[in-house]
Amino acid sequence: MRKEPYPSLTISWRIGVAHYETDRAFEDLLDQVRACREWLDELAFFETLTHHLYLPLDALASRAAVLGRRIQAVRAEGIGRVGINILTTVGHINEAWDSMPALPFQPMVGHDGSVSRGCACPNTPGLREYVREKYSLFAEAGPDFIWVDDDIRMNNHGVAWACFCPTCLRMVSERLGVDMDRGALLAAMDDPDRGDVRAAWIAHNADTIDSLMAHVSAAVRAVNPGIAMGLMTAGPGDLYCGAELPRWLRSLGATKLRPGGGFYADTTPGAMIEKAFDVGRGSRVVRDMREIADIQYELENFPYQKLGKSATALISECTLALAMGCNGVALNMLPMWGGPFDDIGAFLDRLPAARAVWERLVDDAAGLPTAGLWPAWHAKLQARRPVRVGESWLGSMGEHGTSVPYVLSGIGVPLSVEPWDGVGPPVYGTVLGGRAAEGFTDDELRVLLSGGVLMDTATLEILSARGLGELTGVRVARRIDNGAMEQLTEDALNGGYAGQIRDARIEFWGNAQGKADILEARADGVRVLANTHDYFRRCHGPCLSVYENELGGRVAVMGYAPWMFLHSVSKRAQLLNIADWITGEGLPVRVEEPVALVPFVRMAEDRSRAVVVLLNAGLDPIDRATVRIRLAGSERVDEVGGLAAWETTVLRTE
Ligand SMILES: [Zn+2]
Incomplete structure (x- = not known):
């Protein structure tokens, strides 16, 4: 069902500075807009050209004045909604630092002491005052809405992990009740016994973003409470900030969301699938927030060159995002330095037909949840995950494994973004990969294990260490890290493919630990679907098991190359049968x-x-x-x- 006040589908266009700053460029843009009137709902003007934060307020005031006139002119063309996309609130990355004015505020400081050139710490009064004045200026330009872009994060600001500036160190010290400098904090973050410090750090990041959103909201509301607000996220990287998206949206007073993810070029078209699931996760998080009526997918082929991405890919990626829960598309594809528009013509020609397909898709899918196995993740994963001896907590930030199950979609396993909380019957199963299980409490894991679960042995080891291993029916007996392949058994779930071999050449791809684990049963009723062999055809034992546990959950454990080279006819058939079995043929x-x-x-x-x-x-x-x-x-x-x-x-x- 449609949520008011937005129509079911919104197609928006994001407009760079070069397309409106001069009258000539703006006339060219208006010609283009008129040509697209049939399918275009909304325009969003960027306030700045670069990802560097700082421009003096007087320069921004001039630009806001121009934008005020442009907004009026676009409205006169019959475009219903016209707004402003604030590209930089704290800054995105280091860009153009020699030509852009230096930051007059405290820059972001990384965990290694490196200092950002383009991005400011969100917590200092100087920056806050600048943000207030900047948003006030653009609110006064009279937009229907204001987007806050995805520099609202604490990582990847030209420094990897921020912010370790004096202000932030003081705030975290107060939170912990003890003075800590950067060195002490880093040591504590890597101390297996200091989960309190890690949780406090993530909470500090979450609160930082939350208070910044409240601050932005107040600045805009003071000018005009009627301006709709929207937030863009950086996607899965938000785990470093606690992934508290609903709270941040409420503090911003937002009604619009653009969930993040990345797919940039035809050279890796499969990235459109991953991005669709990433934006699906963001869309799912706000499903119960009725005020978030407008969820836009950002179509991006940065740096906006025709041969970078085909029109087919551009259309398809939007279709996938709409299938996963978005109900709008924000086109971010104009050439950066004004017309001509040669680089986007082929795509624009297909939009009238695409719009008809998208409108019907969004209308028909409204109110229907995504359906399939759920690649599990938890917003508190980074705060909760333990640190192993010798491990760097920040350094292992990319090892969550929450997206490794996406590969299953490539062999036809439907994946969803629907978590199962144990209420009601388990409709679909869960996929646990890498360290995703560390984000869940024992009770939460028990709930998941009372339904269908497909997991790797990294997950099995986590469950075993927490006393939940018996619910899988197996344990890791030993690990092989070279010269191993798997052979399918006679089990009925292997269909007609008994005896077929999958050889992933596990040692080709770096450390193969965990890619050829031998399983042993710890309960009756464990079925073995594959055994590990070496290249002399000696069998080393089971590597793939299924088991129905005492909670009624059906659990499959994959010990051999779980997330790679699943694309053979036989492996596909086996995994589809397993996915079907764990969900009760569901x-x-x-x-x-x-x-x-x-x-x-x-x-x-x-x-x-x-x-x-x-x-x-x-x-x-x-x-x-x-x-x-x-x-x-x-x-x-x-x-x-x-x-x-x-x-x-x-x-x-x-
Ligand atoms: Zn700071």
């Missing part, structure tokens, strides 16, 4: 033929209806595929065909 969609179709499923909880977006994630056209949509009490079978490389198609059950 996968919402199954694609019969082994083709590169990636399903994105929205299905009613009672399985009364569904909308399914299918992406051809290969370079061969898909001439024919059989798609089974499993509704309550019936199966609907669709034949899909004529799908070109990286194109999408939409199925609906009514």
Whole structure:
């Protein structure tokens, strides 16, 4: 169902400074806007050119005055909503530092003592006053809305992990009740016994962002409480700041969200799938916040060159984002230094037809949750995860493993962004990869393990150390880190593929620890689906098990190369059968033929209806595929065909 006051689909266009600063450039832009009137809902003007924070307020005042006139002119063209996208609130990265004016505030300081050239600490009074005046200026320009861009984070500011400036050190010391300098803090962060310091640091980051959002909101509200506010996030990296998105949105008084993620070029088209899941996670987090009516996907092909990304990819990535919960698209694709518009023509030509598809998709999918296995993650993962002896807490920030399950979508396993909290029957299963399990309490893990779970042995080791291993039915008996492959057993879940071998050459890709773990059963009823062999065909023991535990949960443990090279016909069939078995034959969609179709499923909880977006994630056209949509009490079978490389198609059950 639609949420007011926005229509079901919004297509917005983000406009750089070079397209409006001079009258000539603005006239060219207006010509373009008129040509796009058929499908364009909204315009958002950037206030600055670079990701460097600082420009003097008098320069910004001049720009705000220009923007005030431009906003009026665009409204006169009949564009319903016109706003401003504040690119820099604290600054994004180090950029153009020799030509841009130096920061007159405390810069961000990294964990290693490095000092940002372009980004300021959010916690000092000087910066706060600048932010207040800056947002006031642009609020006075009369926009319908103001976006706060995704520099609202505490990492990747030209320094890796911020902020260790004197102000922030004092604030954290007060929180902890003891004075700590940067060296003492870093030592404590890597001390296995100092979880309190790590939790305090994440809480400090979360509070920093929260108070900055409240500050921005107050500045804008003081000028005009009617201006709609929107927040952009940097995506999964927000774990360093506690991922408290709902709280930050409330403090900002936001009604708009642009969840983050990255997909930039045709050289890695698969990144559009990962970004779709990342933005899906962000969209899911705010599903119960009725005030967040407008969730825009940012279409980006930075630095906006035609041959960087095909029109097909640009259209498909938006379709996937809408399938995963967004209901708008923000086009970020104009050339950075004004017209001509040669670099975007092919894409613009396809937008009228795309808009019709997107409008119907958003309308039909509204109110339907995503359906499939849930790659588990927890907002408090970085705050809760233990530090192992010799490990750097900040240095291992990328090892969460919450996105490794995305690879399963490439073999046709539907993935969702729906967490299961143990209330009601477990509709779909959970995927636990890498260190994601460390974000959950024992009770939360028990809940997950009472449903279907697909996991790797990194997860098994975490569960075993916490006394939950018996719920998996197995333990790691020993580890092999070279010369290992797996052979499928005669188990019924292997279909007709018993005896087939998967050889991932595990030592090719760096440290292979955990990629060839031998499992042993610790309970009756454990089924072995694959054994590890060496290259002399000697069997070293089981590497893939399934087990139904005392809670009724069906658990699969993958000891061999769990997240790589799953794309053979036999492995695909096996994993689809496992995914189906752990969910009680409950996968919402199954694609019969082994083709590169990636399903994105929205299905009613009672399985009364569904909308399914299918992406051809290969370079061969898909001439024919059989798609089974499993509704309550019936199966609907669709034949899909004529799908070109990286194109999408939409199925609906009514
Ligand atoms: Zn600071």
